[in-house]
Amino acid sequence: MFHLVSHRLSLLSRAIACTRATGISMAVLLSVSRALQAEPPSAQPAPARDFIEQHCASCHEGSDAEAGLDLSTLGTDLSDAAVQARWVRIFDRVNDGEMPPKEADKVDSQQVAEFLSVSGDWLRQHQKTVDQEIGRVRGRRLTRREIERSLHDLLGIDIPLADQLPEESKTAGFTTVANGQSMSHFQLASYLAVLDTALDEAWRRAFSEDDVYQREFSPQQISRRTEDERTREPEMRKDLAVIWSSGLIFYGRIPATKAPDDGWYR
DSSP states (O other): OHHHHHHHHHHHHHHHHHHHHHHHHHHHOOOOTTTOOOOOOOOOOHHHHHHHHHHTTTTSOSTTOGGGOOHHHHOOOTTSHHHHHHHHHHHHHHHTTOSSOTTSOOOOHHHHHHHHHHHHHHHHHHHHHHHHHHOSSOOOOOOHHHHHHHHHHHHTOOOOOGGGSOOOOOBTTBSOOGGGOOOOHHHHHHHHHHHHHHHHHHHHHHTSOOOOOOOOOOHHHHSOSSTTOOOSSOEEETTEEEOOOOOSSOOSOOOOOOOSSSSOOO
């Protein structure tokens, strides 16, 4: 028993050292994209402006612009993510042959090729400048689920921790987008509280025997839900759960199991 505890303490000490460093990193790793700004982008190339004016503006200007795209108010400041996304969408639609529409006056293929060339260079150069200034991948913090799993791996525990951390905000349906992540002193406090909970559980396991869970089920709880179901579950006979022996490879079916609520069950 002494050697077992000593071994556990040795592993736990190393894990705690890693956990402290990890906890600090998780607590202070913030999205830096908001603080850093790239240099103002270069102006939209003249051939691209001319193409838009000749072939797009007539349908996409003013309050009644088609598809809600008012090019007169869109602007060309690519440092605005919404504006950049719009111009990327415009480029893609022209590149895919969707715009200008087929029913419009035929557009010279050389004009289309020139628009795609200069617009593509304009968009790529902006992105390259941004990447050089603040990096291609933004720094982000771990999500609450990632924190939970990291602590589980480091300390050899499996208790629920994610629910003790604040809810994650979503950007485009994801919680791992750096631009959408925030950090506050409330989150820092919750991280420290979760670290304490995780370390308490690790110490408890180091100084105690392995946990043993036992639960008894009545015959009714393990038998078929309805008598006419063909399953491999026991059936009730004279208040007993009865199973049938068969040489068949397959007998009946196993019904799906669905937990009534999300959570940890013991």
